[in-house]
Amino acid sequence: MILSKQHYALPLVVGVDVGGTKIAAALVDADGVPLHRVRYPTELSSPQATLDSIARAVDQVIEEAGLLPTDIYAVGLGIPGLVDPVRGVGIASVNLNWRNVPVRAELQERLGLPCFIENDVKAAALGEARYGAGRGLDSLVFLIIGTGIAASVVQNHTILRGSHGIAGEIGHAIIEPDGPVCKCGGRGCFEALASGPAIAARAVAKLQAGGSSPLASLPEITAEDVFEAAAGGDPLALQTIREVAAYVAFVVQFLALAYDPQVIVLGGGISLTGNLFFDPIRHALEKQARENWVFREMYSPELVQVTRMGADIAVIGAAALAAMPVG
Numbered sequence: 001m002i003l004s005k006q007h008y009a010l011p012l013v014v015g016v017d018v019g020g021t022k023i024a025a026a027l028v029d030a031d032g033v034p035l036h037r038v039r040y041p042t043e044l045s046s047p048q049a050t051l052d053s054i055a056r057a058v059d060q061v062i063e064e065a066g067l068l069p070t071d072i073y074a075v076g077l078g079i080p081g082l083v084d085p086v087r088g089v090g091i092a093s094v095n096l097n098w099r100n101v102p103v104r105a106e107l108q109e110r111l112g113l114p115c116f117i118e119n120d121v122k123a124a125a126l127g128e129a130r131y132g133a134g135r136g137l138d139s140l141v142f143l144i145i146g147t148g149i150a151a152s153v154v155q156n157h158t159i160l161r162g163s164h165g166i167a168g169e170i171g172h173a174i175i176e177p178d179g180p181v182c183k184c185g186g187r188g189c190f191e192a193l194a195s196g197p198a199i200a201a202r203a204v205a206k207l208q209a210g211g212s213s214p215l216a217s218l219p220e221i222t223a224e225d226v227f228e229a230a231a232g233g234d235p236l237a238l239q240t241i242r243e244v245a246a247y248v249a250f251v252v253q254f255l256a257l258a259y260d261p262q263v264i265v266l267g268g269g270i271s272l273t274g275n276l277f278f279d280p281i282r283h284a285l286e287k288q289a290r291e292n293w294v295f296r297e298m299y300s301p302e303l304v305q306v307t308r309m310g311a312d313i314a315v316i317g318a319a320a321l322a323a324m325p326v327g
Contacts, residue, residue: 011073014058014113015319017120018042018050018079020095025057026312027065027072028319032131034312036065047101055110074114076321077103078123078314082165085118085321116321120314121168122159125152127317128265133305139261142307143170145248146268149191153259170251171195194247196223196269203240211236227273242280249284252304253295260298267307278306 010030017024023042026034040057043049058075062068081093088104090096107115118126125142134140134154143151149171153160160167171191172184179188180201192198203226207216213236215221215229229237252264270277282304289299307313 011323012067012071013073013319013322014061014075015315015317015322016054016058016075016077017314017318018054018077018096020044020080023054023057024315025061026315026319027061027067028316030323032127032316032319034315036061037315038064042096044097047096047098048106050096050098051101051103051106051110055107058107058111058113069112072113074116074322075107075111076123076318076323077107077115077117078120078318078321079103079117080120083117083119083122084165085116088115088117090117114322118159118318118321119152120317121150122152123321124267124313124317125154125159125265126157127309127313127320128267128307129154129157130320130323131316132307132309132313133263133265137262139259139263141255141259141261141264143252143255143264143266144268145194145196145266145270147196149195149268151255153261170255173251175247175250190247190251194244194251199223199226199240199244202244203237206236206240213237223269227276230276241277245277245280246284248277248281249288252281252285253288253292256298256303257295263302264304265307266304267309267313271307271310271313 013028015026015028019042021042023040026037028034038057038061040053043053062072079090079093080095082091084091090098090101090103092099103117104115121144128134128142129140138156140154141151151168151170172186172189174186174188175190176188176193180192181187182189182192200221200223203215204221207213213234215225218225226237226240230241255264285304289296309316
């Protein structure tokens with residue numbers, strides 16, 4: 001796709017979502033609009049090979065858009081794991097097998113462009129703050145619910161990091177002490193109760209306890225299968241979603257009371273399920289507001305929203321790093 005320079009807002013940046021299996025890169029304009037996208041397999045044989053595959057994805061999206069590197073202002077990268085955005089170092093990423101990788105320096109040498117890096121969830125939060133539901137606001141909490149769960153707090157365009165740089169790891173807060181074992185080693189963590197795999201595991205447990213559902217005919221059940229069955233009216237799937245929604249509402253209330261943000265935005269796989277998941281979350285929050293006068297003081301129907309950026313939030317957030325370097 002050849003882009004006409006009369007039809008986008010300058011400056012242009014490239015946002016890159018770096019995952020363990022794929023790299024998604026997008027050309028994004030100053031309004032946060034993705035203009036062209038590419039996907040590239042992540043090469044994991046070594047950190048250098050991974051960086052090479054990132055650089056190829058960036059080069060590819062620029063070339064396919066009919067542009068030159070000199071047309072690009074900068075590159076932003078959202079990276080899983082622990083990141084030092086000031087030094088531009090990927091400190092630790094299980095998905096990428098990285099330890100202390102000088103990402104910014106290596107990519108700037110390969111690309112000849114300024115590069116900014118950040119944890120992928122924190123980058124998504126910045127994208128939402130700059131271009132999405134947080135546009136024009138001073139405070140936002142972004143809660144991502146997918147294969148994993150994490151949150152990020154943005155205040156005055158600055159990410160709250162905490163003394164160890166891992167603020168927002170709400171997925172590993174214990175909310176049911178006798179609950180299922182989490183991959184972190186804890187028991188009853190939010191992620192073990194409400195992530196995509198946890199939704200599937202809850203449905204399987206109901207079937208094993210004698211529940212009846214069309215899901216029983218599947219060789220392996222995923223969260224997507226549960227939502228599809230619920231959309232078809234399956235009582236077991238609907239009950240599974242209601243139970244998980246109650247956990248999400250509990251944590252949303254906790255985040256609201258802890259940070260009193262202007263908006264809490266839900267992202268990840270939840271953003272692709274429509275009202276099927278969001279409605280029971282909202283109903284649970286309304287019940288909490290009726291019963292808890294402190295929460296009622298801050299709650300409104302606009303407090304909690306689902307991102308409207310869908311799957312693009314990752315690359316838009318990465319692009320926001322280049323447009324709005326973090327503090």
